[in-house]
Amino acid sequence: MMASAYYSEEIHGAHQYFELSDFVLDSGYTLRGAKLAYKTHGTLSAAKDNVILVPHWYSATSATMELWIGEGRTLDPSRYFIVVPGQFGGGFSSSPSNTPPPFNQGAFPPVSIGDDVRAQHRLLTEHLGIQELQLVTGLSMGGQQTYEWAVRYPSMVKRAAPFAANARTPAYNTLLVDVAETLLTSDPAWQNGFYDDSSDVALGLRRHALAFGLTGMCPAFYQEEAWRGAGFASLEDFKRGFLEAYFLPMDPNNLLCQSSKWRRADVSLHTNGDLGAALGRITARTIVGAISTDMFFPLDDCRQDAAMIPGAELRVIDTVWGHLAGFCVLQEDARAIDAILRDVLALPVL
């Protein structure tokens, strides 16, 4: 499948697009004709006081977060106006896969989590006229964006629920990014990002999936053969049918654009490297959602973040699905996420 076919509305549903025009990135490059794709669910209230922002995780699109949204869920479109922004490199927003020369493919400029959040802020304020977010929430890179929102725009973020993420990517976690990126780019067909078609890099995409098999779940996941619950008949079946199948249709440069942001996520860039000072800026009512078996952003690191946020609470999701619990393969993982979101939304704000 061509990357352009994967990043299509046929597969991911209708998107809206906000023209950022000439967007100056933190890296100093000007992304000309930049655009931010997004999806919305529900109806914006007249007072514009029912908005929830749900940035997405690595490798996802705005459509992916529909795993968390729906009638009967906490993120209920009948009640809230839910904005699911894309991110640079996500395949719908400006990305290596859809940007013309000179910024095409392997020459796409470096982007930061801060760039994503600034673009989203412009979408909300300039285009949608929104000044107040009842909640910002997301998992993994979505959680990194949640932290960036809460630190950068504290007066706008009433509540925050970062899941399975850290406010500053820990050194250990960058080793995972090393492995994932190295596996992906090890394919000779990668050619420094100037392949003809993403499917040429199928070997790299399959190899890259191995990193997520190793640390995406946890040892108990494999011992209990929990992949059976996702409908697979053997470990090999799961590796090919779930891990490889998930990444195979994606664009390598898009993934690398995202992983570069993931690696460098750091709210303390706002406070000269003082993480406590950065998190101390947060005025949002915050619940930090950690996953008991998370090998990407382990519980201990999440606990440390929570301890630096004024009044924040730590909540732990107990599951063998590890970091990938966000996919809600298990009903109980969805219920645990919904419960945390329900509780954070119930917290009173000024």
Next chain:
Amino acid sequence: MMASAYYSEEIHGAHQYFELSDFVLDSGYTLRGAKLAYKTHGTLSAAKDNVILVPHWYSATSATMELWIGEGRTLDPSRYFIVVPGQFGGGFSSSPSNTPPPFNQGAFPPVSIGDDVRAQHRLLTEHLGIQELQLVTGLSMGGQQTYEWAVRYPSMVKRAAPFAANARTPAYNTLLVDVAETLLTSDPAWQNGFYDDSSDVALGLRRHALAFGLTGMCPAFYQEEAWRGAGFASLEDFKRGFLEAYFLPMDPNNLLCQSSKWRRADVSLHTNGDLGAALGRITARTIVGAISTDMFFPLDDCRQDAAMIPGAELRVIDTVWGHLAGFCVLQEDARAIDAILRDVLALPVL
């Protein structure tokens, strides 16, 4: 450096060699002119009742285990006759790097942990006339060999101390082998194992080191910057100066020969897949040494093995060095290992 230069007595000291002649492997191949390299420390007592066997871990040689041996250590050559056998694929014993055609390089036949242990058994019984081992101990693949010894030759093994290993490689752990092998063989110069010189595969060897950075230690190791204790000035310095430097001079086929054994280690092959029955055969007084932060063979898995061995005790080494605590970079890791070995040696036997 050429592989032949690395696997040399100039670097690893004098070895002895036991001629196995035509050795039929579990895989059905006959390794003609097979040899088992080994080192010994201390003096065999007249009663031949002071023998300790210390098989080595992945990527090591018999010389490596001198990290555990010495005057004032529990494994004291003034008291014990310590035999440190090599393993097939270790570079001194029959290995891809030193075997002539047709079994050279990428055509070296599949070998098992059982093959290694059978060869070691022949060395001890046929060549050294030893019928009794006061202790078999080793870490990681050395621990896998310890389990194999204790299950296969229970009457010969008086005491056993497998460290940081499992009696049957858990599924999760095979994902780590997947990642390590894939990184190593991703180098186009690997050429299915038929490179001219191991240094041609330097890129693969460097990539392969990343897997050991990710799960060799643990998240706290990086958060605490514990690599400073090993004499490195930055994370990048540690990655290049420790992880890459360690693997870079090695032979890729030798590593792959070993990892293939590691992946398939399973004492329950003796009991039609019944792990409890296999471990139930152990008559050795056993202490299972687990490492609190081990991401290769996690504590929970070690605990489960210990519970299936009659009368075995579980002991936990608390360190941020994770699986790589066996290298004894920290004095306290060496002391913790020595304490377990001292205690197991003090256990009375019939």
